[in-house]
Amino acid sequence: MEDIIEEILSEFQDRLQTIESMSDDRLAEASRGIVLCHETLIEMRRTVHKYGFKGPESEVHFFKRIKVVPQCYLFYYEKVLSCESFMPPISKKKQRKHLENEMDGITKFFSINSIFINYLRLRRTDLDDRYFVRKYLNDSALVPTNGTQYDPDFNTMRDVLLAKVRASYRYMEYINRSLSELRSDELSDNENQFPVLQFNGNKIDLVELIYALHAAKVFKGNPDISHIQKAVERVFGVELGSIYTRFQQIRNRSGEHIKFLPKLIDAFASLLDDKDGLDLK
Numbered sequence: 001m002e003d004i005i006e007e008i009l010s011e012f013q014d015r016l017q018t019i020e021s022m023s024d025d026r027l028a029e030a031s032r033g034i035v036l037c038h039e040t041l042i043e044m045r046r047t048v049h050k051y052g053f054k055g056p057e058s059e060v061h062f063f064k065r066i067k068v069v070p071q072c073y074l075f076y077y078e079k080v081l082s083c084e085s086f087m088p089p090i091s092k093k094k095q096r097k098h099l100e101n102e103m104d105g106i107t108k109f110f111s112i113n114s115i116f117i118n119y120l121r122l123r124r125t126d127l128d129d130r131y132f133v134r135k136y137l138n139d140s141a142l143v144p145t146n147g148t149q150y151d152p153d154f155n156t157m158r159d160v161l162l163a164k165v166r167a168s169y170r171y172m173e174y175i176n177r178s179l180s181e182l183r184s185d186e187l188s189d190n191e192n193q194f195p196v197l198q199f200n201g202n203k204i205d206l207v208e209l210i211y212a213l214h215a216a217k218v219f220k221g222n223p224d225i226s227h228i229q230k231a232v233e234r235v236f237g238v239e240l241g242s243i244y245t246r247f248q249q250i251r252n253r254s255g256e257h258i259k260f261l262p263k264l265i266d267a268f269a270s271l272l273d274d275k276d277g278l279d280l281k
Contacts, residue, residue: 001051002058005044005066012040012070013245020241021203029241030081037074044070045154056133063132063159068166071159075167080174096182103175106168116158117165131158170244176226184234199236205260206232207246212261 019032044067053059083102088094110117119127130136136157199206210228213219219228225243233240240246250257 001047001053004047004051005062008040008043008047009066009069012036016073017245017249020245024239026080027084030077030084033073033077034081037070037077040070041067041074045151048154056129059134060128060132063134063156064128064162067154067159068163071163072166072170075164076170076174079167079171083175083178092182092185096179099175099179099182103172103179106172106175109164109168113161113165116161120162120165131162132156170242173224173226173242173244176224177230180227180230184230197236199238201260203238203240204246204249206236206238206240207243208250208258208260210240210243211247211250 015036016033019029019036048062053062079102083098087098134153134156137152137155210225210232214223214225214228229240229243232238253259256262
């Protein structure tokens with residue numbers, strides 16, 4: 001069954017990347033993403049029902065590492081769809097208030113579930129056999145929520161909560177990015193004085209750059225990833241969407257993970273050689 005599940009997940013990630021790259025409309029992206037997540041979860045559920053698991057370890061792996069991926073995006077896209085649907089159409093002040101209220105909701109969710117979140121942040125695994133094995137599922141949790149019908153054969157005590165936690169972190173990036181866009185709109189007159197550079201490389205190259213800048217903490221105040229992403233998008237005239245997926249692709253590369261940054265180093269080194277007269281004929 002593992003090979004089938006991995007193939008389903010791989011197809012999901014490929015289709016998700018297409019959805020993220022093809023649309024500048026957040027409502028359209030969220031709608032397509034929700035459909036894709038539902039289709040993937042249904043296919044995974046059928047596979048689990050048909051083949052089952054070899055043992056507790058494979059069951060924990062599926063519910064903690066595999067199913068959580070489309071489940072997380074489902075919750076995330078449902079949040080985005082709701083946020084965009086109820087966004088005030090004109091007033092920037094009301095839009096900012098709407099987004100700030102959404103951020104307050106995320107903060108409250110994190111506070112309520114702080115014990116489980118700390119379990120995840122500390123990378124603990126001692127309770128995994130209880131959290132991510134179906135036989136411990138509390139029957140009181142078998143209710144429909146967020147567009148997903150709970151199934152005692154396809155849910156555990158904490159797999160849905162895990163997906164909601166991951167979705168909340170991604171949704172927080174979305175809210176921060178939206179707030180940053182509002183601030184950018186207010187400064188648009190000044191920003192229009194600066195030229196936009198057309199980037200000819202791959203978008204994943206810019207993801208390398210963004211995460212490298214963030215990791216190096218080269219900016220005052222150490223802004224989060226979403227702020228750096230927005231600045232890079234504005235300067236280079238690109239729309240990167242959710243860069244988390246592309247970051248995971250970089251981490252999963254075979255061989256050397258980093259490809260773009262070494263090219264910059266080599267190009268600059270060659271330039272220095274030329275300017276220093278080291279390439280004399």
